[in-house]
Amino acid sequence: MTELTTHTIIQQRYRALLKSCKNLVSAEDIRLVRKAFDTAMSSEVNPQAVTEADILRLLDTGLIITSEIGLGRTSIICLMLHRATESGALTVEQVRARFGDKVAQILSGLRDISRIYATHRVVDSDNFRKLLLSFAEDVRVQLIFLAEKLYDLRHAENLPPEQQRELSRETSYIYIPFAHRLGLYNIKSEMEDRALRYGEPEVYREISLKLEGSREAREKYINEFIAPIVEEFTNRGIKFKVKWRTKTIASILNKMRKKQVEFEEIYDIFAVRFILDSTGPEEKADCWRAYSIVADKYTPNPQRLRDWISVPKSNGYESLQTTVLGPNNRWVEVQIRTERMDEIAEKGFAAHWKYKGGTADKAIEEWLTELREILESSEVGAVDMLDDIKINLQDKEVHVFTPAGDLKTLPAGATLLDFAYAIHTAVGSRCVGGKVNQRNETLRYVLKNGDQVSILTSNNQQPNADWLNIATTSKARNKIRQFLTEDSRAQATLGKEMLARRFKNWKLELTDETIHRLQQHYKYKFAIDLYQAIAEEEIDMAEIKEFITRPKEEERAVVLPKEEVRVTPSRPISEDVLLIDRNVDNVVYKFSRCCNPVFGDDIIGFVSIGEGIKIHRTQCKNVIDLQRRYPYRIVQAAWTNGGTTSYQTVLSIVGREDAGMVTKITEVIAKDPKITLRGLSINSSEGVFDGQITVLVSDTEHLSQLISRLKHIQGVMRVYRQDSVKE
Known part of the structure; x- marks a missing residue:
């Protein structure tokens, strides 16, 4: 590379950086960025000449900060002055006088973390990890570190192998989960692949070659797969774009190891994304309409439906994801989202400010506030090592003990329920109360320093929505939300199966038109809501039959x-x-x-x-x-x-499929001589059964006792009184 060429590249990068800043901030902000760059390049803070490589590193890292992460003026200024304050050539007070308190505060955090980093090279030390991620009060400190680490990964080809492995280890342990937490999925994916490239170069090379060798066949298959969907979308006037991507080498390797199979046995190595041109309140409905078309063309796997539209992830991710059986019986992952959702999925919260209005400065500050909330939370499915890490060291904590004497640290204000989830998700989900210092306490008990806590559990307990008003830690709240979300999906699946079986028993055809009629009648916008209402007994089957058959x-x-x-x-x-x-x-x-x-x-x-x-x-x-x-x-x-009169009534029962369920039910009924069993029918499908029990009872109290006993049968999920006799 000649001197002229290098100089030209530097000019191009510098102009690109200023341009990226203009998209976010004002002309005055650009002046301050130029001032910071001039200061960083001056002999005042650099007694030795600044090399061209140093300048390119600075500018390229700045472009990552603005273009890929979404930060603005303040972060760029901090990046420019970072080395000068780290070396002591520029004091924090000098920075404060020239650029203000916020820049000085961030640079102080960067300087302190750099010093800690220099003396703690073992990245898998828990104390170092927590210290590094929680030291600074301003989230931008960690984001600038993230940008610098991404630059290092992109330019690690010429490093000695041992340094490459150390960089890979550090990235995997700290920065990949960090990017995941913030919803920076593009950066996370790139870091995963580059960390694998330098951590396990032979494995990386082998998968990379196999991907390249199968590329042509893969592209041909994808074109065949999307053709009928594209045609239907076009015929219906849906405006959309199609993207597809091969999954990262790291994610493919993870699948191979998890399933213990070879590369050739991994079929879903790519994902197809349909991006809809839809805005405003119609976004969700349009996505579900697109899903119905995809599901009509290819059979979906109900276990793989992920509805992140109705309940977005805590880091802002919104998408409707499913896996369908494509041509040649190959599973294909399909993602459906709008352009807004797609940009947020690619850039995380960095894209949010575009859709919120207001000034850029205010929008970035709002985004940073959201980032802090995310970092202080435990997003469902995120790596456990980032759980309960605090951004602000001044946050108060409470220290309590398990019955075995182990110390647990939780945020001040944490409840007994938070403690249960800190022990284990399964313990939290079954928690009914506990003993604190040998006294019985409820889930709402607020922990105090020095408390000795033991948890009481019941197999019949499960989370409910009210628990969100009790739990305070992000880990507990997200685990509760996860259960409620999964339960809603499971309920919808159960309701759909119940409806299909009942129509079969009635010898009626369950068509799309019938579902649409039921949606209109019960005023449900989406079929999934109708199914959930059926499973949760908000709609009675007999009522549906009466409506369909016009009694x-x-x-x-x-x-x-x-x-x-x-x-x-x-x-x-x-x-x-x-x-x-x-x-x-x-x-x-x-x-x-x-x-x-x-x-x-x-x-x-x-x-x-x-x-x-x-x-x-x-x-x-x-x-x-x-x-x-x-x-x-x-x-x-x-x-x-x-008197001695008996009255006929019908119970509906739902549960997990069990070959001995009929015997268990009849044994419970037979133990009560006052109950007469008149009829019992059970229908099973895909591991779930639902049935009807016709009995003669003397009164409602007697009936309630029977329902209670039936609910205690292992495998029974729900027993309720039905409103009409099956005809």
């Missing part, structure tokens, strides 16, 4: 609000109350099949045409419509006494 007008299914309804007749046919007793002969009445009243239920009567008085539970889903349309036919009703 008699006076007993058709209606949608009720979720709150319980008690009916009070507004215009009763008589002021007298109809007394219900099996021994009453002078009144013609029937128990309605839609809700199967049992002695103890609150009830009303409805005067039907030709069938006498029909008795309904007041919570019956049909009652509110009957009262609205025929208030003059509503009759007050009450039970006289229970």
Whole structure:
């Protein structure tokens, strides 16, 4: 490289850096960046001549900071002056006088970390790791270090092998998880590949050669795969772009080792991304519409659906991901997102400010605030080594002990539930309380220094949404969110299977049109929400059947609000109350099949045409419509006494598939001589069963006891009273 060529490159890089700054900040900020660069190059802070390599390193690292991470003026100025303050040629006070308090504060953190770094070369030391990641008060200190480390990786070809291995080890242990936490996925992926290249060069080279050798066949397959989807998108007028990428060598190696297979047995080594031209409130709906087209063309794997649109990751990542069975029975990963989501997925929170409005300075500061929150959290699935690390050393902590005497450190204000999750996720998820200093305490107990804590667990316990109001640590909160999110997806899958099996039993065809009708009827925008509502018993199967098959007008299914309804007749046919007793002969009445009243239920009567008085539970889903349309036919009703009469009712039961489940259920029922089993049907599919139990019971208390006993059967997930008898 000639002197002229080097000088030209430096000029080009310098102009590129200033241009990248202009995209973020004002003309005054550019002046300050130039001033910092001139100061860094001056003999005042560099008694020895600055080499061209030093200048190129400075400018290239600056471009990483602005273009790839998304920082602005303050970070560039700090980068320019870092070496001068580190060497002592420029004091922090001098910097403060020329560039302000914020720059001086960041440079102070950079200087202190550099000194620690120089004396702690063992990167797998826990103390060093935490110190390095939590020393500085301003997040920009770590981001500047991250940019410098990426530059080192990009220019490590000529380093001695031992230095390359040390750089690889350090990057893998600290900087890759750090980039992952911040959502800087492009930087994370590049670091993973470069760390592997220098840490395991032979393995890296072998996979790289195999990828290159299969490139042509891979491109041909992808074109074949996307063709029908592209055609359908185009026909429907969907504006989109298609991207595809081969997965990183590091991720492929991880799959090979995890599955213990060879390269040739890894089929999903690439991902196809459909990026939609959609903005505003239609983004989510458009993504799901695109998903339905993909799922229509290729069979999706329901276990691999990841909905990061409804509940984005804590680092801002939004995408709808699935794996489908493509041509030649090969699994293909598909990602669906909008242009906004794609940019945030590529650059993490660095892209957020573009979509928030306001000034660039304010936007960057808001982003940095979000970064601190992320660093103080434990994003679901992130590497455990970054858990519970604090950015500000002044944050208070509380120190408590396990029954074995082990010390646990948590943030001040942490609760008993936080402690349980700090022990282990499984302990936290089953926690019902604990003993603190030998006294029973609830999940809400706030820990104090010196507490000795033991956790009480139950296999019947599981997280619920209220726990988010109790947990304070990011690890506990994210594990709770993870459970709730996975449970929602599992519920939707379960609801879909339940609906399909029930339609099969009814000998009805479950079509897309039927699903659409149900969505409209129950006012659910997406089918996945409908399925979840079915699984969570918000919609009754009998009501669905009545709606689909259009039953008699006076007993058709209606949608009720979720709150319980008690009916009070507004215009009763008589002021007298109809007394219900099996021994009453002078009144013609029937128990309605839609809700199967049992002695103890609150009830009303409805005067039907030709069938006498029909008795309904007041919570019956049909009652509110009957009262609205025929208030003059509503009759007050009450039970006289229970006597020895039995009442038929139907229970729905859902759980994990078990060959002995029928035996377990019948044994529980047989132990109670007051219960008569009239019918039992079980349907199983893909490891899950749902069934119906028809029994005769004497009253609601008796029924509640039976439901409680059935719920305690191992493998049973849910037992609830059904509103109508299966026909």
